[in-house]
Amino acid sequence: MTLTQLKYAITVAGAKSMNEAAHSLYIAQPSLSASIHELEAEIGIELFWRTSRGISITPEGEEFIGYARQVVEQYALLETRFISKEKIKKKFSVSMQHYTFAVDAFVKMVEQFGMDEYEFAVHETRTHDVIEDVRDFRSEIGILYLNDFNRKVLTKLFHEFQLEFHEILQCGIYVYLWKGHPLADQEEITLEELAEYPCLSFEQGDHNSFYFAEEVLSTYEYKRLIKANDRATMLNLMVGLNGYTLCSGIICEELNGSEYRAVRLASKETMTIGYLVRKGVAISPLGQKYLEEIAKYRDKGLL
Numbered sequence: 001m002t003l004t005q006l007k008y009a010i011t012v013a014g015a016k017s018m019n020e021a022a023h024s025l026y027i028a029q030p031s032l033s034a035s036i037h038e039l040e041a042e043i044g045i046e047l048f049w050r051t052s053r054g055i056s057i058t059p060e061g062e063e064f065i066g067y068a069r070q071v072v073e074q075y076a077l078l079e080t081r082f083i084s085k086e087k088i089k090k091k092f093s094v095s096m097q098h099y100t101f102a103v104d105a106f107v108k109m110v111e112q113f114g115m116d117e118y119e120f121a122v123h124e125t126r127t128h129d130v131i132e133d134v135r136d137f138r139s140e141i142g143i144l145y146l147n148d149f150n151r152k153v154l155t156k157l158f159h160e161f162q163l164e165f166h167e168i169l170q171c172g173i174y175v176y177l178w179k180g181h182p183l184a185d186q187e188e189i190t191l192e193e194l195a196e197y198p199c200l201s202f203e204q205g206d207h208n209s210f211y212f213a214e215e216v217l218s219t220y221e222y223k224r225l226i227k228a229n230d231r232a233t234m235l236n237l238m239v240g241l242n243g244y245t246l247c248s249g250i251i252c253e254e255l256n257g258s259e260y261r262a263v264r265l266a267s268k269e270t271m272t273i274g275y276l277v278r279k280g281v282a283i284s285p286l287g288q289k290y291l292e293e294i295a296k297y298r299d300k301g302l303l
Helices: 003-013 018-025 029-043 059-082 100-112 127-135 151-160 231-241 285-299
Strands: 048-051 054-057 090-096 118-124 141-146 163-171 174-178 199-202 225-228 245-247 260-265 271-278
Touching: 003 018, 003 029, 003 059, 018 029, 054 059, 090 100, 090 127, 090 285, 100 118, 100 285, 118 127, 127 141, 127 151, 127 163, 127 271, 141 151, 141 163, 141 285, 151 163, 163 285, 174 231, 199 231, 199 245, 225 231, 271 285
Parallel strands: 090 118, 090 141, 199 225
Antiparallel strands: 048 054, 141 271, 163 271, 174 245, 174 260
16 A cells, blocks of 8 residues: 555546546546556455446545545645755644633634644534534544444444544533523523423434434423524524523623523523543644643633
């Protein structure tokens, strides 16, 4: 297995056909096909399915390409640092469910590392995408929650994807709403009191199973339910329709403003928020700093 073969495989994975990949690599298509076949024979798995309509990556190929990208990126860093002597960009990527505290920790991490050249990425996205991003090395860390309902299903998926889940905190369930909501001044709210107001839930796309819901009590029969796909829309619906969502109770006024609040839900349900990483892959200094920033919320009693 060579670095060139890994680069070839990554290019083929992003192309629609072997001809397209060969053209972008400036090599002959038969040479590229032969190189990929040799790689597949060496590692003992089929990376791509070939059909008359083009190529597609196999499940085993997806995992292999994820590792290949990491190797190629690490080599590029070595080459930049020790051969070309160029200044190395700071790189870090994190994927998360829609948690403002996780975004705020990202902001604090970026501020501490200064405003020199960097390549950072933060993805507020769907639950399954968080898991896939970490599996495929698009993100070093993923932030999501487990509870008694989804734990068995998601833990099985983590195992299949060679991922590890580490607990950050455990918390109760809160109702997140705007301060003008008729129930906003209560110390505790019941589900019965919420019945006449729309429950807001994040859309999960092709993986719209109860197990992938970002909100706990996903199987509860809500009288009124509205799905949205981003946090800004969710906040607008809270104000415009007196909607609400269920959350961890953490409020980050620096990002969302001071017009919203979290009120304890009358429920014994709890949730465990944690982070996902690839099994056996060390966390980078940037990743460690990011997790330190999240831990500060817990240490201050804000989680």
